[in-house]
Amino acid sequence: MNTHQPVPPRHTDLRAFLAFLEQRGHLKRICEPVSLVHEITEIHRRVLVENGPALLFEKPVDAAGNVSSMPVLVNLFGSRERIEWGLGVGAGALPKLGAFLGELQEPRPPTSMRNAWSKLPHLRAALSLRPRQVSQAPCQEVIWEGPDVDLDRLPIQTCWPDEPAPLVTWPLVITCAPDDPSDINVGIYRMQKLGGNRLIVRWLAHRGGARHHRMWKAQGRDMPVAVVIGADPATILAAVMPLPDHMSELSFAGVLQGRRQSVVSGVNVPLPVPASAEIVLEGYVSSVETADEGPYGDHTGYYNSVEAFPVLTLSTITMRREPVYLSTFTGRPPDEPSRIGEAMNELFVPLITQRFPEIKDLWLPPEACSYRTMVVSIDKRYPGQARRIMMGLWSVLPQFTYTKLIIVVDPDINVRNWGDVMWALATRFDASRDILQVDSTPIDYLDFASPKSGLGGKMGLDATTKLGTETDREWGRILAMSPDVVSRVDSLWPTLGLGRTP
Numbered sequence: 001m002n003t004h005q006p007v008p009p010r011h012t013d014l015r016a017f018l019a020f021l022e023q024r025g026h027l028k029r030i031c032e033p034v035s036l037v038h039e040i041t042e043i044h045r046r047v048l049v050e051n052g053p054a055l056l057f058e059k060p061v062d063a064a065g066n067v068s069s070m071p072v073l074v075n076l077f078g079s080r081e082r083i084e085w086g087l088g089v090g091a092g093a094l095p096k097l098g099a100f101l102g103e104l105q106e107p108r109p110p111t112s113m114r115n116a117w118s119k120l121p122h123l124r125a126a127l128s129l130r131p132r133q134v135s136q137a138p139c140q141e142v143i144w145e146g147p148d149v150d151l152d153r154l155p156i157q158t159c160w161p162d163e164p165a166p167l168v169t170w171p172l173v174i175t176c177a178p179d180d181p182s183d184i185n186v187g188i189y190r191m192q193k194l195g196g197n198r199l200i201v202r203w204l205a206h207r208g209g210a211r212h213h214r215m216w217k218a219q220g221r222d223m224p225v226a227v228v229i230g231a232d233p234a235t236i237l238a239a240v241m242p243l244p245d246h247m248s249e250l251s252f253a254g255v256l257q258g259r260r261q262s263v264v265s266g267v268n269v270p271l272p273v274p275a276s277a278e279i280v281l282e283g284y285v286s287s288v289e290t291a292d293e294g295p296y297g298d299h300t301g302y303y304n305s306v307e308a309f310p311v312l313t314l315s316t317i318t319m320r321r322e323p324v325y326l327s328t329f330t331g332r333p334p335d336e337p338s339r340i341g342e343a344m345n346e347l348f349v350p351l352i353t354q355r356f357p358e359i360k361d362l363w364l365p366p367e368a369c370s371y372r373t374m375v376v377s378i379d380k381r382y383p384g385q386a387r388r389i390m391m392g393l394w395s396v397l398p399q400f401t402y403t404k405l406i407i408v409v410d411p412d413i414n415v416r417n418w419g420d421v422m423w424a425l426a427t428r429f430d431a432s433r434d435i436l437q438v439d440s441t442p443i444d445y446l447d448f449a450s451p452k453s454g455l456g457g458k459m460g461l462d463a464t465t466k467l468g469t470e471t472d473r474e475w476g477r478i479l480a481m482s483p484d485v486v487s488r489v490d491s492l493w494p495t496l497g498l499g500r501t502p
Helices: 014-023 039-049 080-086 094-105 113-118 120-129 208-218 233-238 249-257 336-355 385-396 398-402 418-428 483-495
Strands: 027-030 054-057 072-074 142-145 172-177 180-188 191-193 198-201 223-229 262-265 272-274 279-293 307-319 359-363 373-378 405-409 435-442 455-463
Touching: 014 027, 014 054, 014 080, 039 054, 039 072, 039 336, 080 233, 080 336, 094 336, 172 208, 180 208, 180 249, 198 279, 208 223, 208 279, 223 272, 233 249, 249 272, 336 359, 336 385, 373 385, 385 398, 385 405, 385 435, 385 455, 405 418, 418 455
Parallel strands: 027 054, 373 405, 405 455
Antiparallel strands: 054 072, 142 307, 172 180, 172 223, 191 198, 198 307, 223 279, 262 272, 279 307, 359 373, 435 455
16 A cells, blocks of 8 residues: 555545545445455454555345345444544644644643734634534435334444344444533444344443443433544544543544534434444333343453443434445454454543653554553652652543553653563562552453452553662663764674664
8 A cells, every 4th residue: 555645635425535535445335245244354453453445345145045235344444544634634743733722721821923823723723623503404305213223224233252232332422411411522443233223222331421420320311422433534523532521523523624613413412423424223211121232342442241221212313325334343452442442542642641751662563452450651750759659640531531451661761662571670660569459440341350240450660770779789781882983883884784774
């Protein structure tokens, strides 16, 4: 694939983005019939491992052997390049976007005229935050109501053996607070098909959709929901970004697009939906009814346990003419969520360094299910500082609540290099002194290693150089070649015939 491309345009719908990808060799159309039951997962898995293109299956086949008229799109964000393009930024520009997010989190007044001019992008962002309401939209070109509402008509994927039913894997679930229509949340919560017009909504307790549901449930009312399947890339990625608590994902999608997001009210639910969405499911999540969900293959590489979650009953399905159905799978990394999580890591760093200036870098290894292990380097200045950072990180963002292991190192250690990290642990860590263990803390309930569902321990390893009262011994001196010798060998190297300078 040709990877040397200029900064991409910003795309207002999924179709424009797919055309952009196809022009650059990042979209492969599959014309052969391929089963929705396991086969698409296996093809997707193999292509993703090779950093391959997005895949559009034009003839998906259901369990009964019927060919769907809706094509299925997978691996849309299976490469860092497509994630950057989807966010409308150039190669290597994610840290700048993270710094911009950090400024939105804690804006600071300009200190000079030059500084004021530098704030203009923030002003433009503020002007793009408020969605633009429209009365007609492509996402409502086709409307199914009453008996026409039938999930069997959608090419919903079955990803892994022994799963109980097809699973909606890339839904953007739009909810709002019962007494504050401006309190809008967009979250990605997988949905088990329960029947022709019913789905089970699985969300974690700390997520925005679950918070809204508790508010509606407290009033004894069912909660209106709109579920978007397939949208412009900015809206999809905004749903997984570390946004400020007060900012709606729909609003921030306008910032990424460089223009106000166009939304339309649902046909039968009082919620805004992206006007250019491919498919929208409308309905109500019950305040009382639940059903057993799972087991399904998860990002841990295991099947999750069966647990009860709320039931969503659909009243309406709307869509564009000839819609594209967006899907994915979750499994042991690498999978598409882990690729997205790896890219999002660069957005976390500026947010975290705003809170903790001594942090120099932070890494969430995708092999550790994206967020369960963290390596962080700090500019250490006083005894106990590494422990302070551990406790702060476990509390600073909702995503870090479930981080089980934090390894703190010095700035000379590359947090993305396990060789460096292991050397720091081997030479700067002592188990009798440098372990911080915290019991009975919130843990991802999907974590089978924890002793209780949703409750477990955390551990911090201090692999930094020890200062002051942290040690009674004189600390070792690091081996280093003198700068003049390094400079001399650098100049001599090309004449030695030993290849590229290491």
